[in-house]
Structure formats: C-alpha cells, structure tokens
Amino acid sequence: MTITGPPKDLPLEVRQTLRAYLTEVTGIFGPTLEAVILYGSAARGDFLPGRSNLNLLLLLSAHNTEALERYGKVHRRWNREHIVVPLILTQEELQSSLELFPLEYLEIKEHHVLLAGRDPFPDLDVSTRNLRLECEQELRGNLLRLRQRFVEGAGKPEAAGMLLPLSLTSLLPCLRGLIRLLGYPVPGAAEALLNDLRARLGVDLTTLQDALNLKRGLMTPGPVEIPRLFERYVSAIQTLIEKVEELKKQGKLQ
Numbered sequence: 001m002t003i004t005g006p007p008k009d010l011p012l013e014v015r016q017t018l019r020a021y022l023t024e025v026t027g028i029f030g031p032t033l034e035a036v037i038l039y040g041s042a043a044r045g046d047f048l049p050g051r052s053n054l055n056l057l058l059l060l061s062a063h064n065t066e067a068l069e070r071y072g073k074v075h076r077r078w079n080r081e082h083i084v085v086p087l088i089l090t091q092e093e094l095q096s097s098l099e100l101f102p103l104e105y106l107e108i109k110e111h112h113v114l115l116a117g118r119d120p121f122p123d124l125d126v127s128t129r130n131l132r133l134e135c136e137q138e139l140r141g142n143l144l145r146l147r148q149r150f151v152e153g154a155g156k157p158e159a160a161g162m163l164l165p166l167s168l169t170s171l172l173p174c175l176r177g178l179i180r181l182l183g184y185p186v187p188g189a190a191e192a193l194l195n196d197l198r199a200r201l202g203v204d205l206t207t208l209q210d211a212l213n214l215k216r217g218l219m220t221p222g223p224v225e226i227p228r229l230f231e232r233y234v235s236a237i238q239t240l241i242e243k244v245e246e247l248k249k250q251g252k253l254q
Contacts, residue, residue: 003115007038033116037112040111045188055086058089102131
C-alpha cells in the first residue's frame with residue numbers, strides 16, 4: 001500500500017504521531033487495509049494542537065475480528081495522542097450507507113487527506129436527499145444530549161464548562177449542512193462559518209462564538225458566568241431549531 005503521509009501544514013509532532021500510527025495500523029490490518037484517510041479539523045486547516053482530535057477513516061477489504069481486537073489493545077495509547085476511534089468500514093459499507101449519513105460523508109468528501117492507499121471519495125456521489133432530515137436530527141439531538149449531560153453533571157459549572165465545547169464540536173458539521181441546504185459555499189474555518197450563518201439566517205450566534213473561544217482556550221469564564229453562558233447557548237440552539245422550522249415552512253429547506 002502506498003503511504004502518502006500527513007499534510008505538511010500540521011505541526012511536526014502531529015505528523016510524527018500520524019506516521020507512527022500508519023506504521024502500526026498497517027501491521028495490524030495487513031493486506032486488508034485499503035486506505036487510511038484523515039478528515040475533520042486537521043484536514044480543514046482548523047486544527048488546534050493539544051485541543052483538536054485527529055479523525056481517521058480506515059477502509060478495509062474485509063472485516064477481521066482478530067485484527068479489531070489487536071487494534072483495540074493499542075488504541076488507548078493512540079487516544080492519548082488525540083486520535084479518536086476511527087471509522088472502520090469496507091468499500092461496500094461506505095457505498096451502501098451514503099444516503100443514510102450524507103452529512104458525515106459530505107464533510108469527509110469535501111475536506112480529507114489520503115494518508116495511505118487509494119482514495120474512494122472522488123468517485124463517490126453523496127446524495128443530499130436526506131441531508132435536511134439528518135441536520136434536523138443532529139440539531140435537536142444535540143440539544144437533548146446537552147440537557148441530559150448537564151443533569152448528569154449535577155448542573156455544576158465545571159460540568160457545563162466541559163459540555164459547551166463538546167456540544168459545539170458536534171454542532172459545527174450540522175451548521176455546515178444548513179449552509180449547503182441553503183445553496184451557499186461552505187466556509188472552512190469555524191469563525192467564518194458562524195459569521196456566514198449569522199448573515200444568512202439573521203440570528204444572533206454570539207454565544208456559539210463564545211463557546212468556540214472557550215473550546216480554544218481564549219476565554220475562561222468563572223463559576224458565576226459559566227451557568228449564564230450555558231443558558232444562553234441552549235437558547236441559541238433553540239433559536240436555530242425555530243429558524244429551521246421557519247425556513248421549512250417557507251420552502252427554503254427541502
């Protein structure tokens with residue numbers, strides 16, 4: 001399998017981590033490994049060293065439980081390097097699930113880096129037929145999970161401070177999906193995305209920008225301000241949901 005390697009715009013330490021990872025997964029999966037693909041913030045140019053995760057897709061010719069077990073034994077070490085559990089699927093599974101996960105596959109198709117093997121995405125036709133439904137599901141699901149985890153954290157400020165960046169991370173792909181549905185080019189950087197969405201929808205997304213700053217370590221609200229920020233953040237998501245409903249009624253989101 002041809003090793004292309006990580007993009008040069010990533011920090012040296014991250015590139016070294018990815019090279020070591022490629023060596024190990026190639027040894028674990030052997031000839032069944034057809035491709036290793038980097039996606040997410042590291043492929044969009046929005047990567048924050050020490051804060052952002054490394055998202056990977058492993059394309060296999062066939063599944064092997066023994067290989068998965070071997071990978072499972074070493075993944076904890078890679079998790080410490082911010083490599084999350086990869087998407088592991090075959091070409092057939094990828095092709096047959098395009099209509100089910102348009103949001104995820106459009107994200108990968110538009111911003112990914114081939115680290116090794118062959119790239120399946122240029123030839124994939126990702127249908128947007130179910131994109132609105134998935135965006136709505138993710139938007140509403142994000143709000144439900146946020147409330148559940150807030151309760152699990154007993155409403156403590158430190159719990160809310162951890163929840164907001166996690167929520168925003170999972171919300172950003174949905175927001176990019178909304179821009180796609182409106183028929184506009186999708187900005188790569190998160191700040192540009194929020195600014196564009198604010199202009200397109202006419203809603204105040206200042207609190208989402210605050211959550212982004214919190215995620216990036218650019219602000220450190222205290223125990224008094226965090227609950228207020230959490231409340232404003234929840235309100236902003238509710239406003240987005242209401243706006244989506246309005247656009248549906250106007251026929252602007254199909």
